[in-house]
Amino acid sequence: MLSYQGTGIDEAGPHTAFGCAQSGDGVAWKKLSDTPVFLPDTGSEQLAEAPNFTAWKGGFLMVYLVNPFLVHSERSLGEQERSGPEVRLAQSTDALRWRDLRLRHLPLGGEANADSAPCIYADKDVLYLWWLTVANDKPVLCHSVSRDGVEWSKPSAQPTSEIDSRPILDARVYPSGDFYLLTYVAETEGEAKRTKSYFLVTKVSRDARTWTRKGPPEFALPQPCVPFMVFTPGGARLYYDEQERTSDGRISTRATLRSAFCPKANYENR
Numbered sequence: 001m002l003s004y005q006g007t008g009i010d011e012a013g014p015h016t017a018f019g020c021a022q023s024g025d026g027v028a029w030k031k032l033s034d035t036p037v038f039l040p041d042t043g044s045e046q047l048a049e050a051p052n053f054t055a056w057k058g059g060f061l062m063v064y065l066v067n068p069f070l071v072h073s074e075r076s077l078g079e080q081e082r083s084g085p086e087v088r089l090a091q092s093t094d095a096l097r098w099r100d101l102r103l104r105h106l107p108l109g110g111e112a113n114a115d116s117a118p119c120i121y122a123d124k125d126v127l128y129l130w131w132l133t134v135a136n137d138k139p140v141l142c143h144s145v146s147r148d149g150v151e152w153s154k155p156s157a158q159p160t161s162e163i164d165s166r167p168i169l170d171a172r173v174y175p176s177g178d179f180y181l182l183t184y185v186a187e188t189e190g191e192a193k194r195t196k197s198y199f200l201v202t203k204v205s206r207d208a209r210t211w212t213r214k215g216p217p218e219f220a221l222p223q224p225c226v227p228f229m230v231f232t233p234g235g236a237r238l239y240y241d242e243q244e245r246t247s248d249g250r251i252s253t254r255a256t257l258r259s260a261f262c263p264k265a266n267y268e269n270r
Contacts (some may be wrong), residue, residue: 001022014253017040018037032096040066046067048064052064052117053092060091065117087118089103132160139167141168166188169198172228178206186199202214219262241258244256
């Protein structure tokens, strides 16, 4: 199953909603509904973004961000100070009808930024929430756990410099038996520092702290995005979106879902 964000622009400005699609082979996808499955209750100057959901106790839980869309120059100083994203958790029994859970103390509530793109998953009876943020002026990877989706543990934080010397974007963590699998986008600058390149990196850990470079090789991405990986008995399948461009070279609101596959034989003995 795939959750995704749709963006439209009309006379009132940009607005967003979430959809859901299903696939039997991971290649051909079909929408569960021709209309959005979830239209979060946002303000007139907010966008709902970065949906990520997991199966949980016979239903589903989704974490997503609500971000302001006005650029800084359009806001007063006071508005800029209050313009951080809001993190929300939503619940569904069938992935077609969603409702927000009004939680006061999600662990990343005061730490999120526009690029947090939180990741949630359930492993047995425990929920795990992962996100990137900045603490003491340093980027860190955080995670918190919960057994009911309401009460969450105090977040742990690891400087991303311990994981990779390059800037890290859009981290995702997946359970795999006794291991944790971490995927993230590493950003590199060209020699002239005017161009940047982006690579999807995979690492493995037993303790969610010491990460080892294993798994599929680095994959070059066309632009910064929020990719996600599905690990199968035959190998790893990567999904990422590539935004289209208008005739004058500007980035469009339209995007194409791309997929790549790495056979297990290419990395299991590395």
